[in-house]
Amino acid sequence: MPGEDRTFWGQETFCIVTGASQGIGRSFAVEFARNFAKNSVIVLLARSFRGLQATNDLIAAANPDVKVILHVMDLYSPNPSEFNKIIAEAAGDVSQFKLAVVVHNAGSLGNCSQLTSEMNDLAEWNRFMSLNLYSVTALTTEFLKIFNSGQRCLVNITSLCAIQPVRSLGYYCIGKASREMYFKTLAEEDPSLDILNYSPGPVNTGMITDLIQSVKSDDTKSMFESMKSNGTLVSLPETTAKAVEVLRKGKYKSGGRVDYFDDI
Amino acid sequence: MPGEDRTFWGQETFCIVTGASQGIGRSFAVEFARNFAKNSVIVLLARSFRGLQATNDLIAAANPDVKVILHVMDLYSPNPSEFNKIIAEAAGDVSQFKLAVVVHNAGSLGNCSQLTSEMNDLAEWNRFMSLNLYSVTALTTEFLKIFNSGQRCLVNITSLCAIQPVRSLGYYCIGKASREMYFKTLAEEDPSLDILNYSPGPVNTGMITDLIQSVKSDDTKSMFESMKSNGTLVSLPETTAKAVEVLRKGKYKSGGRVDYFDDI
Numbered sequence: 001m002p003g004e005d006r007t008f009w010g011q012e013t014f015c016i017v018t019g020a021s022q023g024i025g026r027s028f029a030v031e032f033a034r035n036f037a038k039n040s041v042i043v044l045l046a047r048s049f050r051g052l053q054a055t056n057d058l059i060a061a062a063n064p065d066v067k068v069i070l071h072v073m074d075l076y077s078p079n080p081s082e083f084n085k086i087i088a089e090a091a092g093d094v095s096q097f098k099l100a101v102v103v104h105n106a107g108s109l110g111n112c113s114q115l116t117s118e119m120n121d122l123a124e125w126n127r128f129m130s131l132n133l134y135s136v137t138a139l140t141t142e143f144l145k146i147f148n149s150g151q152r153c154l155v156n157i158t159s160l161c162a163i164q165p166v167r168s169l170g171y172y173c174i175g176k177a178s179r180e181m182y183f184k185t186l187a188e189e190d191p192s193l194d195i196l197n198y199s200p201g202p203v204n205t206g207m208i209t210d211l212i213q214s215v216k217s218d219d220t221k222s223m224f225e226s227m228k229s230n231g232t233l234v235s236l237p238e239t240t241a242k243a244v245e246v247l248r249k250g251k252y253k254s255g256g257r258v259d260y261f262d263d264i
Numbered sequence: 265m266p267g268e269d270r271t272f273w274g275q276e277t278f279c280i281v282t283g284a285s286q287g288i289g290r291s292f293a294v295e296f297a298r299n300f301a302k303n304s305v306i307v308l309l310a311r312s313f314r315g316l317q318a319t320n321d322l323i324a325a326a327n328p329d330v331k332v333i334l335h336v337m338d339l340y341s342p343n344p345s346e347f348n349k350i351i352a353e354a355a356g357d358v359s360q361f362k363l364a365v366v367v368h369n370a371g372s373l374g375n376c377s378q379l380t381s382e383m384n385d386l387a388e389w390n391r392f393m394s395l396n397l398y399s400v401t402a403l404t405t406e407f408l409k410i411f412n413s414g415q416r417c418l419v420n421i422t423s424l425c426a427i428q429p430v431r432s433l434g435y436y437c438i439g440k441a442s443r444e445m446y447f448k449t450l451a452e453e454d455p456s457l458d459i460l461n462y463s464p465g466p467v468n469t470g471m472i473t474d475l476i477q478s479v480k481s482d483d484t485k486s487m488f489e490s491m492k493s494n495g496t497l498v499s500l501p502e503t504t505a506k507a508v509e510v511l512r513k514g515k516y517k518s519g520g521r522v523d524y525f526d527d528i
Contacts, residue, residue, distance in 0.1 A: 080384040116450040117408050119401035120344040126390050126398075133438070134390075137383035144381045165449035165519070174397070177445035181438045185429035186380040189481070217453070255429070 002194045002250035008153075009035035009248055011098035013042075014091050016143065018075060018135070019106030020044035021051025023205040024157060027240040028103050030058045035244065038065035040097075043090045045073045045106070075106050076127055078135035083142040091146060100147040104136045104179075105157045109207060110171020112215045119170065132175035137182055153194040153247070156183050158257060160199055167217035180257065187255025194254055198243050201234035201260030202227055234260055270514045272417075273299035275362035277306075278355050280407065282339060282399070283370030284308035285315025287469040288421060291504040292367050294322045299508065302329035304361075307354045309337045309370070339370045340391055342399035347406040355410060364411040368400045368443075369421045373471060374435020376479045383434065396439035401446055417458040417511070420447050422521060424463055431481035444521065451519025458518055462507050465498035465524030466491055498524055 013036045019025035025046065033042050042059065044052050052070040059068050069090050073082070091097070110128050119125070140154060161169055162176035180197050187195045202208065208224055215221045227233050239260050252258050277300045283289035289310065297306050306323065308316050316334040323332050333354045337346070355361070374392045383389070404418060425433055426440035444461050451459045466472065472488055479485045491497050503524050516522050 078386065080386075115453050116401070116404075116446060117454060118405055119446075120405040122342065122344075122394065122398050122402065125393070125401070129389070129393055130386065134386050137380070137389070138386065140380075141382055141384040162445075165445065165452040167449070167453045170446065170449045170453075173449050174442045174445045178438045178442040181426075181429065181441035182380060182383075182434065185431070185434040185437050188429040189379050189431045189434075190381060 002252055002254055006250045008250060010037055012037045012096060013040040013099045013101060014097040015101040016043045017103040017105060018045045020055050021046030021048040024200055024203060025105040026055045027236045028105060028243065029055055030062050031240045031244055033059045033066045034062040036063060036066050041067045041069065041090055043069045043086065045071050047072065047074050075135040076131045078130060078138045080138045080142055083139050087143055087146050094147055099151045101153045102140065102143050103155045107132050109211055110175060112168045112211060115168060115216055116170035128171050128175060133178050136179055156197045158197045158199045167220045168215045169220060184255045196252060197257040198246065199257060199259040200239040203239050204233040204235055208233065272511050272514060274301055276301045276360060277304040277363045277365060278361040279365040280307045281367040281369060282309045284319050285310035285312040288464055288467060289369040290319045291500040292369060292507065293319055294326050295504045295508055297323045297330045298326040300327060300330050305331045305333065305354055307333045307350065309335050311336065311338050339399040340395045342394060342402045344402045344406055347403050351407055351410050358411055363415045365417045366404065366407050367419045371396050373475055374439060376432045376475060379432060379480055380434035392435050392439060397442050400443055418447065420461045422461045422463045431484045432479045433484065448519045460516060461521040462510065463521060463523040464503040467503050468497040468499055472497065
């Protein structure tokens with residue numbers, strides 16, 4: 001459970017990060033690992049082996065005492081038994097760890113060239129939700145089977161879009177809203193878990209570039225173009241440092257959300 | 265767009281109601297039709313032909329000037345082109361109608377014998393979301409292709425669970441949260457639409473009986489058992505009358521939510 005003056009960083013930690021080959025996933029993986037005690041293990045999942053290797057090299061430079069395990073995986077096709085096998089093999093005897101963490105970072109914008117009045121493609125829906133919701137619930141389920149007691153933290157990378165609709169970002173808003181409700185319900189059901197929905201702000205990553213290129217709504221396009229040209233996008237080091245600090249302080253209600261712009 | 269002193273009831277109306285063979289769907293279909301002008305058309309969708317026939321008979325008694333069209337359909341397997349065909353055939357020349365309404369009532373509890381920490385069945389997820397989200401977005405899409413201008417109203421039957429997690433009702437909470445975000449985004453994108461997320465309160469229907477029988481959390485079970493034994497569940501006529509009144513007054517922001525217990 002989160003709480004003030006708690007011990008979080010500096011322990012022997014088992015950690016999984018999804019979408020760890022770039023952007024927020026990579027940045028979190030490196031900075032989290034920097035704060036782990038020796039004999040910690042971090043498992044990185046993503047589609048790009050080259051990206052994972054680069055993240056691995058950054059972690060090795062930041063904290064050579066952390067063991068890094070890479071798995072190339074397409075979370076559009078989540079496989080619960082594969083999750084179980086990966087976690088069980090990487091963790092070994094779970095009692096060696098004082099803290100176990102999952103960072104649910106992988107996610108997609110969805111087809112933002114489509115408006116919500118055009119959402120009649122059921123196969124696209126299933127593909128989108130498989131990555132953005134089902135892979136998250138399945139990975140959490142398998143993680144909690146193996147780490148079934150002790151200090152466990154689930155970090156969900158969410159967005160302002162989980163609570164505020166944005167034109168042309170229907171898939172994204174719906175995916176983030178559903179994912180956040182999953183973690184709110186999980187927190188309600190299991191008070192022994194420490195669950196943080198962290199909204200990183202509009203971070204300057206490839207997702208913003210993709211969004212500007214493909215979004216159908218001119219309003220939404222202009223909003224992000226302005227942020228980009230005005231330099232008001234949040235940088236990766238800033239949002240990562242904030243998340244590290246939020247987790248250190250632990251002053252949030254489990255299942256609640258903390259935004260980059262919130263005072264903590 | 266909703267607004268005070270608007271004309272809503274008493275017009276030549278085209279209306280579709282999903283899950284119209286029982287419970288809230290049936291009650292809404294009958295009371296809505298009672299308020300339609302002659303030459304109105306109401307299309308009822310559900311899995312049970314016998315249930316649809318009974319709803320048809322109630323509408324015929326309430327307002328014999330309304331044409332009723334029944335379609336047996338399983339919304340766990342939504343079919344966009346079938347939606348299109350049904351609406352196009354039932355509507356004919358759309359200009360004959362002054363108002364077009366969809367009541368998205370069909371939905372399911374999901375597997376409430378499962379906790380959120382056990383959600384690793386991807387086929388079950390897809391089945392659940394096909395009914396509770398994808399059928400809704402696909403039906404709306406096809407409806408808006410055919411009724412592409414004029415006074416159009418979308419009523420989404422939502423729940424307190426869309427905004428408040430409840431133990432053992434993970435699927436239901438996530439389904440309702442995702443569905444409500446869909447309508448919030450649609451309202452943001454198209455201000456010409458009139459969108460009401462109506463939360464009917466804990467209504468005394470078969471769903472509550474199913475819930476009490478199957479829910480895994482003892483807390484949630486006791487909560488609903490108490491409501492049932494204390495007589496604090498809302499009755500179908502009460503919540504239906506409230507919805508009729510909410511739509512008459514139209515004092516809500518399109519895309520917003522109105523709860524049975526709200527003052528209007």
